Amino acid sequence: MTASESSAPRLRGRPRSPATDAAIIEAALRLLEEGASVGGLSIEGIAREAGVGKATVYRRWPGKDALMLDVLRSLEEPSPDPAGVSVRDDLVAILEFMRRRGLAKRNSALLRSVITQMHAHKELWRAYDENVIAARRASLRAVLRRGRESGEIRADVDLELLADLFTGPMLARAMLHEWKELPEGLAERIVDTVLEGVSPRR
Amino acid sequence: MTASESSAPRLRGRPRSPATDAAIIEAALRLLEEGASVGGLSIEGIAREAGVGKATVYRRWPGKDALMLDVLRSLEEPSPDPAGVSVRDDLVAILEFMRRRGLAKRNSALLRSVITQMHAHKELWRAYDENVIAARRASLRAVLRRGRESGEIRADVDLELLADLFTGPMLARAMLHEWKELPEGLAERIVDTVLEGVSPRR
DNA sequence: CCGATACGAGACGGTCTCGTATCGTAAGTC
DNA sequence: GACTTACGATACGAGACCGTCTCGTATCGG
Structure with a gap:
């Protein structure tokens, strides 16, 4: 659906x-x-910013929404499939990847922008959700399932909730606070704390 | 600083x-x-929406930013101070309050809007942060400190991180997904899972 | 070389909002 | 009742963007 992938070879x-x-x-x-x-x-x-005539833009995209869709698509990035040894390390790897992305000013600002307008332009949100979020969410779920089967994760915890417990803190920091609030080692600390719990040894 | 609280009694x-x-x-x-x-x-x-002349708005506020500040202030709500019995129950109460707020379409949409523009209009963000977020954050920290002293929370966990572990999942759901993703009982489940941890009994 | 299309630049008429100003009227004070 | 200010409505010129169109030029295939 990219502008340049027209079927007519011209x-x-x-x-x-x-x-x-x-x-x-x-x-x-x-x-x-x-x-x-x-x-x-x-x-x-x-x-103007691109040093390009308006017609050159309209020649490629019918309007702002279509252009935005391609802008979002351009952010796709191969999520580094974990398949590590321990579930704990895989979780850390996933969160660490999120942290690095959140640090990139570009993605942080984009995330915020898109989220706000998501229910004004539902389709814009769907596109971002499918292109960027869904893949990462799926691989996270796979790791959690593996953890449940291997016994590293209790069987009575809802995996959907669990996914949010791991990713929520990182996302909240990236969106609410400024970029700096994602220090080195944050991924490990989140994963270990959620895994071990906060209460003293039972 | 509200428009009507002018010092000249006119x-x-x-x-x-x-x-x-x-x-x-x-x-x-x-x-x-x-x-x-x-x-x-x-x-x-x-x-137009208010059925009011433009001049009537400009008579009260010098511009959009000043108006927005008062709009945000109008959302202030007395945060229901916990002071319950157990730290666990206080945490649930705080998260449950967040959940109910997030359910109100009004606050959810506003939160998203303000977040996006926060670093375009820094002052707007500061106002919202101080009026709405800071108070709740302080009371949460107080509960956590109390938990650490009473022994309900391990002493080696960073309280700042802990605050995000509790609130992050709720916030992330409220902002990323639509309103419905905040089901009854979510507050309890988050609190209990974070407290007890996810690993099987050690 | 020729015909076709893309390119940067920008003119064009249209819509929208800005912030100001000016109506005639409404609602208070003195 | 006279005066003063607020009110809704609306006119105004300025300016941003819209989407279309037309320049003159650049770059391709044949």
């Missing part, structure tokens, strides 16, 4: 420059990083 | 209607509930 004439595609998306990301809200972005502003 | 002439004050703020909240972003709100739209 033999004649000057071909569209893939570099221009990238420049436009890059400009949109840059503006979002700088604090613009999704609603505040304008095609005009993006074209 | 004896002569027709007094400003407090009902109009309320109608304007109410209209802004209504628009935010309906999915408008903070940046997308316009004085013109708010006045």
Whole structure:
């Protein structure tokens, strides 16, 4: 569904420059990083930032929503599949990956922007959810299931709740506080504390 | 700093209607509930929604930012001070209060909106942080300290981290998913799971 | 070389909001 | 009843963006 993956091969004439595609998306990301809200972005502003004519943008995307979808898609990143030794280490790896992403100003700002507008533009949210969140959520669930089977995790805990117990603190910090609140070692501390519990030894 | 709390008592002439004050703020909240972003709100739209002339708004607030500050202040709510019997019950009470607030569509949407724009309008964020978040955060910390002293909470756990372990899952659900993902009993389950831990009995 | 298409720039008419100003009327004080 | 201020409505010019269109130029296939 990317602009450039049109089915018609368009033999004649000057071909569209893939570099221009990238420049436009890059400009949109840059503006979002700088604090613009999704609603505040304008095609005009993006074209200006990219050093591109407005028509060049409209030639590729029918409007802002379609462009935003591709902007979100451009953030896809191969989630580093865990498959480590212990469930504990896999959980740490997943949270550590989240931490590093949250540290990147770009993703933190984007996450906030998209979340806000999610129920204004449902489709925008669905796209982000499917592209970025779903994959990571699935791999997390797999690790938790493995932990339950191997006995590292009690069988009576709801895995859905558990997923939020691990990821919630990291997400809340990334969204509520500023970037700095994700210190080194946070992933380990979250995982170990949730695993061992907070009450003194029973 | 509220518009109506001016120091000059203004004896002569027709007094400003407090009902109009309320109608304007109410209209802004209504628009935010309906999915408008903070940046997308316009004085013109708010006045229209309130059935009020633009000049009537500008007579009270110098601009959108000042109005927004009062809108946020209008959400203040006396946080129900815990002081229960067990630390566990106090924690449940705090989270249950959060859950009920998150269920109110109004607060959920507002939270998202404000978060996004927080680093565009730093002052807006500070206001919300101080008015709404700080108080609850302080009372939570007090409960945790009490738990550490009474022995209900292990002494080697960072209280700052712990606060996020309890509140993070609730916040993440309220912000990421839609309203429905905050079922009855969620507060108890979060508190008990974090307290007891996830590993099988050691 | 030729025809076709993309490109950057920006003109264009339209809509929306801004913040100010000016109506005539309403609602208080003195 | 006279005066003063608030009120809803609306006009106003300024400015941002919209989406379309047209320049002159650049870059491709044939």
